[in-house]
Each structure stands twice: as C-alpha cells, then as structure tokens.
Amino acid sequence: MLLSLSIRDFVLVDRLDLRFDTGFTVLSGETGAGKSVLIDALGLLLGDRADAGWVRHGADRAELAAQFDIADQDSVVQLLEDYALEGDEGLCLLRRTIDSSGRSRAFINGQPATAAQLKEIGEYLVDIHGQHAHQSLLRSEAQRTLLDAYGGQGTAVTAVRGAFQQWRQLKDRLDRAVLHADEHSAERERLLWQIDEVAALELLPDEWMALQTEHARLAHAAALIEGCEAGLSALSEGEVSCQSMLASTQAQLGALVDYDPELQETIDLLASVEAQLSETVYSLRHYSRRLELDPERLGEVERRMDTLYRISRKYRCEVEKLPELLEQWRGRLNELGVNEDVEALTAAVAEAEQTYRALAVELSAARASAASRLGEVVSQEMQTMAMAGSRFEIALIALEQPAAYGLEQVEFRVAPHAQAPARSLAKVASGGELSRISLALQVVTSQLASVPTLIFDEVDVGIGGRVAEIVGQLLKRLGQRHQVLCVTHLPQVAACGDRQFQVSKHQSENGIYSRIEALDDRGRVEEIARMLGGVELTDLTRQHAAEMLGIVLA
Structure with missing residues (x-):
C-alpha cells in the first residue's frame, strides 16, 4: 500500500508531501491545475522513462520519493532480497532524481538501482489505469491480453509462445535443409x-x-x-x-x-x-x-x-x-x-508441432471458460451504467494459421439490447458506451488483482449523471479490497471517496505552481460545490454538495 509521496521541483510542483490511507481517495481540481501530476510522479517512480521536461522551470533537478507498506507483499520482499536492496522491515522506499539535462538516477531503500528494477518491483505495488485505456479496447491484442490476465493464463500464454517459437525454428531449419540438400551433399x-x-x-x-x-x-x-x-x-x-x-x-x-x-x-x-x-x-x-x-x-x-x-x-x-x-x-x-538429417528434422518438427497444439488447445479451453465468466460479470456491471438490457460477450475466432499467441483471435462484442445480436465492440459502441464498458472491465479485472494499490486517471471521461454516481459506488466498493486513488472531474464520483485531495494552481513572482492539499469536511463541500456549480457558488449548491457527502452544514 502507498503510504506517502514526496515531490520536489516536478513540473508545476515546487514542494509537496502527501500521506495516504486505505480505502477510496479522490483527487480533484480545476482543468489545467495539474491533477495528473501525482500520477506522473508515481509513474516515474515505477520505472517510466524520464526526461528534462519533468524538471520545474528554473530548478536544477526534480526529486521524487514514495514509501510503500510491503508487510503482506512476500513477492516484493523476496525480490528485494534477490537484488540485495532490503530496507526497513515491512517498508519499501522508492526514490528518483532527474536533473535539468535529463539525466536520471534511481534508488530503492537508499541504494542505487536501475529503472528496470523500479519497473519490476512497481508491478507488484501499483496498477495504473490511464484515462485513455478505453481506446486500447478496440485493439485485438489488448482484448486478448485482458482476457488472459482475467483468466490467470500468463504462464500458459508464455508456454504456448515458447512452443510456437521452437516449432517455427525447427521448421525453418528443415526448410533450409531441404532447400540446400544437393549443395550440402556435394560439400x-x-x-x-x-x-x-x-x-x-x-x-x-x-x-x-x-x-x-x-x-x-x-x-x-x-x-x-x-x-x-x-x-x-x-x-x-x-x-x-x-x-x-x-x-x-x-x-x-x-x-x-x-x-x-x-x-x-x-x-x-x-x-x-x-x-x-x-x-x-x-x-x-x-x-x-x-x-x-x-x-x-x-x-x-x-x-x-x-x-x-x-x-x-x-x-x-x-x-x-x-x-x-x-x-x-x-x-x-x-x-x-x-543439418542434412532431414528425416530426423522432420520428426522433430512434427513433435514440436504436436507439443504446441496440445498447449494451445489447453489455452483455448481456459480462454473459453474465462470468456464466459468475464462476459457475465461485465454484463452485470453494464446494467448499472445506463446500459440496461445490453450484453457483453467475448468471441474466440479460430485462426486459419496457428500463431504465437494461440489458435484463436479474441474479439470483444456487445449487444445494445436483449434481442440484438452481439457485434464487434469497435463497430457498435459509441464513445460514451466504450468508456463505460472499459470502466466495467477495469473494475471487474481489478477485483482479482494482487496489486494492493489501484490508480484510475480520469477513466470516467464520457459519463455523467446517475451513471457517474454508480461509477463512484463501484470505485468505493473496490476500495474495500484495495487502496484506490482516482483523478476525477465528476462530483458524483468525488462524493463517493473516503477522503479527497484538491489540486489547485497558483501564481507567484517565481511563476505558476500547483498545490495539493487534503480537504476536511467543509473543504470537501466547497470543492464538490465547485464541481457542481462552477465559479459562482450558491448556498443551494453547497447544500446539494453536503447532501451528496452526507454532511450536515452548521
């Protein structure tokens, strides 16, 4: 779980120290205030590529640090031991610096590390869902990856890919041997x-x-x-x-x-x-x-x-x-x-193909089972998102030729109502529907995640009204299993948070900078009212915000 985040001279932030707790935490603020700064900072601490553009104008370097509770993360503890990067018991400190020339340095528990090590360890700590995640759902590869992740088929997919590569390598050797048989015989x-x-x-x-x-x-x-x-x-x-x-x-x-x-x-x-x-x-x-x-x-x-x-x-x-x-x-x-033993190579190719097909058939069966389960649970979530009667299905389309990823192509399909046939997601879903389906998928798959901290960066784009409130309840429910952070512009989602941070932009003689501060009950009422009513706030807007938060105004 993420315990704290420290930021120095990063983009618009000059100095920031935040502490986090369990449950559902919301980050809100005006457009352009820098709500995604926290997400970007965590991304760099988790191994994203760094460049000089992240350093605040006029500063020599940016410094980022995050502390995580890993008391229940045996995989992380073992990984740190393997790399000889242990720190205080039950804690993991990630730190990164970026100078004005773009040079970056990484540290884990105070010891020099590589960006690759940050990324490897970060995969066990945080899962970030970007605001454009719904766009990737239109790609077949992303659909297949999501299904395999939901079904827990990572090991099976790796085995199938390895068997396919072995088969193809042997087949290429056999083809070369046959092609050059006369030449090799003479030699x-x-x-x-x-x-x-x-x-x-x-x-x-x-x-x-x-x-x-x-x-x-x-x-x-x-x-x-x-x-x-x-x-x-x-x-x-x-x-x-x-x-x-x-x-x-x-x-x-x-x-x-x-x-x-x-x-x-x-x-x-x-x-x-x-x-x-x-x-x-x-x-x-x-x-x-x-x-x-x-x-x-x-x-x-x-x-x-x-x-x-x-x-x-x-x-x-x-x-x-x-x-x-x-x-x-x-x-x-x-x-x-x-090379010239064509008969032996032929037998080896046949054996490799048989091994591949056996593994691929097992993967196909596992995918079919996972597709059925995922289709049902996503369809249930869609009913609460102003998509009553709609149905989500996952089709497994047999390939004409075997591939490294298996014997079938994965295609997400949706039916707008009970009587309509399910058709490709790319052909029938509107932007708003696609956003809602994406969120439903993220919520469903995140429930199975072993990563303790889930971050959603404006994944609620394209929805509003009652659906937004339902999305907020989904994220709050998810916060009962994981630590959830969400950057949002929707008051309905923000009101569901257990706590809230406000991001604001200020002008000083040294330039523009961002501030992020934790809000108390009154501060949350003011922020939700701003999100509801814009610049001119009225008592009625504040009363509405207080009702959404379940707070009685004095």
Missing part, C-alpha cells in the same frame, strides 16, 4: 575425401620441424664428417695439436713458478683451459661417431617432406597447420551431418 562428399587424404598423412606434432632438421643433417653428412675429423686432428689427434702444445706450455711454466710465484695464476688458468678443451674433444668425438652417410634414409625423408609440402600447397595451408585444418573440416562435417 559433404568433398569434405569426406579431403579428410581422408589429410588424415592418411598421420602428421605428428612438430614432425615437420624434425624432418627439416634431419634432412639438413643427412644432406650434409659428408661435410659434417670431414669437419669433425679436421677439428679432432687440430685439437687432439694431429702431430701438432692444441692439447699437446698446451701440455708443453704448462710444463715449461711449471718449472719456472719457483722463481716467481705470480706465474701460478697463469698456470691455473691454463689448467681450466685444458679441462674445457678436453670436454670439447670428447663432445666432438662423440658426435662424429654418430655421423654416417645414409642415402636411403635421406631419400625417405625427402619423399615424406615432398608429400607433406604437396598436400599443404594443394589446400593453401602451411604444413604445420594441416592438423588444424583437418579439425575444421571434421567440425563442418558434423554440422552438415545434423
């Missing part, structure tokens, strides 16, 4: 022999690099053997070798170290050189023993390299990337295998 055959050709190579990881290294060694084996022999001769095996000369030098210097100890450092360095030279000779000798001329192996390596290079050129790919190309082909072949 599949080509991939098969390409895969066989490359897979037969059995190319190992890093094999190409190893082959290149081995080929270089085998192709230059003679030069390598010759170089190793020359090196060993110079270092160790020749008559005059490095090792022999190094040994001779060490012996000569060793004999002189007694004469000058400083030579010992040089002798030590020569010993280190001798050790490294010995390791070098050992390594070179070990390497040379593995070298041999092997023309046969060289031929094998060259033939393998030639095969790999030829295949890589054929497919315009580097040799080392042939395994990667092979995996790509295999992946594409798997895709074609699924």
